[in-house]
Amino acid sequence: MAKITYITKAGEEIQLEANSGSLMELAVKHKVAGIDGDCGGVCSCATCHVHVAPEFYQKLDAPTEIESDMLEFDDNVTEYSRLCCQIPISAAVDGITVNVAN
Amino acid sequence: MSASYFSDAFKDTRETMGTCPFNDQNDPVTMLLRFKDVRKTAHNTKSFSSAAKPGRIVVPSEVNIRETRQIPFEVDPPEHTEYRALVEDWFKRPLDIDYEFKLTRIVEAEIDRVLQKGAIEAISELSLPIQSKALTLLLNISLSEAETWISWGTHVFRSEDSDLDADKASILYDYIDAEIDKAIAAPDDSLYSVLLNSEYQGRKMTKEEVKGVLILTFAGGRDTVINYLTNTITYLAEHPEAIEKLNDNPALVNTAIEEFVRYFSPLTHMGRVVKEEKEISGHIAKEDTRVSLCWASANRDESIFENANEIVLDRKMNPHVAFGFGAHKCLGATHARQLMKVFLRVLTEKVSSIEIIDAVENIEDWGAHKRKVGFDKLTIRLNAK
Numbered sequence: 442m443a444k445i446t447y448i449t450k451a452g453e454e455i456q457l458e459a460n461s462g463s464l465m466e467l468a469v470k471h472k473v474a475g476i477d478g479d480c481g482g483v484c485s486c487a488t489c490h491v492h493v494a495p496e497f498y499q500k501l502d503a504p505t506e507i508e509s510d511m512l513e514f515d516d517n518v519t520e521y522s523r524l525c526c527q528i529p530i531s532a533a534v535d536g537i538t539v540n541v542a543n
Numbered sequence: 544m545s546a547s548y549f550s551d552a553f554k555d556t557r558e559t560m561g562t563c564p565f566n567d568q569n570d571p572v573t574m575l576l577r578f579k580d581v582r583k584t585a586h587n588t589k590s591f592s593s594a595a596k597p598g599r600i601v602v603p604s605e606v607n608i609r610e611t612r613q614i615p616f617e618v619d620p621p622e623h624t625e626y627r628a629l630v631e632d633w634f635k636r637p638l639d640i641d642y643e644f645k646l647t648r649i650v651e652a653e654i655d656r657v658l659q660k661g662a663i664e665a666i667s668e669l670s671l672p673i674q675s676k677a678l679t680l681l682l683n684i685s686l687s688e689a690e691t692w693i694s695w696g697t698h699v700f701r702s703e704d705s706d707l708d709a710d711k712a713s714i715l716y717d718y719i720d721a722e723i724d725k726a727i728a729a730p731d732d733s734l735y736s737v738l739l740n741s742e743y744q745g746r747k748m749t750k751e752e753v754k755g756v757l758i759l760t761f762a763g764g765r766d767t768v769i770n771y772l773t774n775t776i777t778y779l780a781e782h783p784e785a786i787e788k789l790n791d792n793p794a795l796v797n798t799a800i801e802e803f804v805r806y807f808s809p810l811t812h813m814g815r816v817v818k819e820e821k822e823i824s825g826h827i828a829k830e831d832t833r834v835s836l837c838w839a840s841a842n843r844d845e846s847i848f849e850n851a852n853e854i855v856l857d858r859k860m861n862p863h864v865a866f867g868f869g870a871h872k873c874l875g876a877t878h879a880r881q882l883m884k885v886f887l888r889v890l891t892e893k894v895s896s897i898e899i900i901d902a903v904e905n906i907e908d909w910g911a912h913k914r915k916v917g918f919d920k921l922t923i924r925l926n927a928k
């Protein structure tokens with residue numbers, strides 16, 4: 442089980458656990474505000490934009506070019522921005538904290 | 544040639560030139576064909592405006608047949624942002640479990656009805672009724688209202704002798720005027736009443752504004768959804784193995800609905816009016832001229848999509864722009880996606896195979912490019928499981 446913490450725009454902290462799927466799917470299932478996941482995770486909507494805690498950002502696989510290009514045009518982009526439908530849940534992300542971007 | 548084959552109409556021009564002029568009623572448009580140009584231009588609402596004279600950003604231009612500004616479609620930020628915020632939550636209702644349930648009931652009833660019939664004309668007997676009945680859920684009004692919309696036929700704006708027919712368009716305008724008056728006289732919990740009660744910049748929305756939103760809901764959500772459904776039927780007819788694969792497979796249905804909308808791109812393009820001169824792939828876009836964002840071409844751009852001309856049901860990375868991009872991205876997309884999800888679920892549960900008996904293609908004429916967008920007629924037979 443990986444523990445994942447989402448912090449919404451309103452500052453609400455939501456801790457969830459899962460061992461499969463993506464960070465987007467888990468958030469949508471639990472209705473985390475600001476993560477809509479409109480496109481179901483195929484990288485076409487950017488409604489799953491988060492800022493990953495810096496210490497965790499480096500541990501993740503780097504974003505693909507498609508994801509980076511998508512982020513280029515979104516609001517509130519930082520160097521820690523990711524589309525969380527592209528972050529799979531595994532032991533590697535246990536303990537991660539992400540801030541919902543929009 | 545197979546019915547479910549939709550060629551990449553813009554390929555050569557996209558790859559060699561990147562843009563293409565199209566002369567539309569003496570107000571020429573330069574079509575932008577490359578994925579990156581389309582996204583970048585859609586994002587830049589400051590230089591490329593939607594808030595021109597009503598009808599001007601639509602291609603072919605509708606400036607001669609209407610005055611009503613469509614909202615939020617023909618408004619730029621920051622006003623756009625405020626209008627959109629008023630309706631955003633309403634247009635997310637399709638995600639509610641109750642909405643999905645009612646939608647499932649509608650689609651089941653329509654498919655059961657045509658399964659009894661033998662050969663049917665799919666657009667008028669299946670796609671149009673499903674689209675119309677589903678729209679009553681989005682507006683939150685009585686299901687029976689759909690009968691009126693179905694009776695208008697597939698082309699509310701088009702007549703035998705004219706692509707842009709003001710008399711025919713007035714049927715829709717008059718209908719919406721009358722419905723707004725009814726909602727003023729007897730408020731209910733429909734979209735009409737919700738909009739009439741909404742506040743924009745601290746005052747109530749005007750009747751003209753409410754009309755602008757509603758017109759768009761009818762116009763933008765009609766042909767697009769009908770083509771999305773009809774074209775998908777041809778694919779399933781010609782790929783019977785896909786019916787089995789999709790049956791009871793929510794993960795595959797999820798990616799398939801995105802792939803169908805990419806491949807079919809029911810809305811070919813949408814225009815913008817240039818506010819600040821810019822260069823795009825060698826084209827100098829001069830102030831007060833028009834460009835269009837060609838979603839259909841962008842969605843086949845081989846520098847972005849592998850095997851762009853194939854339908855790959857489980858395509859994992861699919862950054863398509865079929866629902867637009869940026870501030871104006873489709874407001875009805877949640878509804879359209881939910882409808883397609885339900886449609887695939889119900890159809891693959893009840894139907895074992897589909898035969899195409901006759902197909903008459905609908906080819907759009909964009910000057911140098913002819914693009915198949917759907918069908919004028921599609922006669923099919925559905926075989927029950």
Ligand code: HEM
Nearest residue numbers: 615616760763764767771810813866867871873874875879
């Ligand atoms: C498969 C079906 C559909 C497709 C492919 C589609 C496509 C699009 C596209 C490409 C845009 C962007 C236009 C632009 O950038 O200027 C758009 C906007 C819009 N669509 Fe859709 N659409 C579909 C269904 C619907 C439905 C069902 C509705 C409502 C009932 C709807 C309502 C709207 C509205 C209101 C806008 C304007 C949003 C804005 O300007 O903020 N669409 N659509």
Ligand code: HEM
Nearest residue numbers: 605700701706707712758759762763766767809810905917
């Ligand atoms: C009051 C508003 C609108 C009017 C009067 C209108 C009018 C028309 C007309 C006359 C056609 C036929 C054009 C031709 O055959 O060359 C057409 C087709 C189409 N319109 Fe609109 N339109 C409106 C708004 C929209 C919007 C907002 C969208 C999408 C966001 C849209 C999507 C389409 C599509 C996809 C077609 C092609 C359908 C086909 O040929 O099968 N329309 N519209």
Ligand code: FES
Nearest residue numbers: 480484486487526
């Ligand atoms: S869910 Fe659409 S881009 Fe992540």
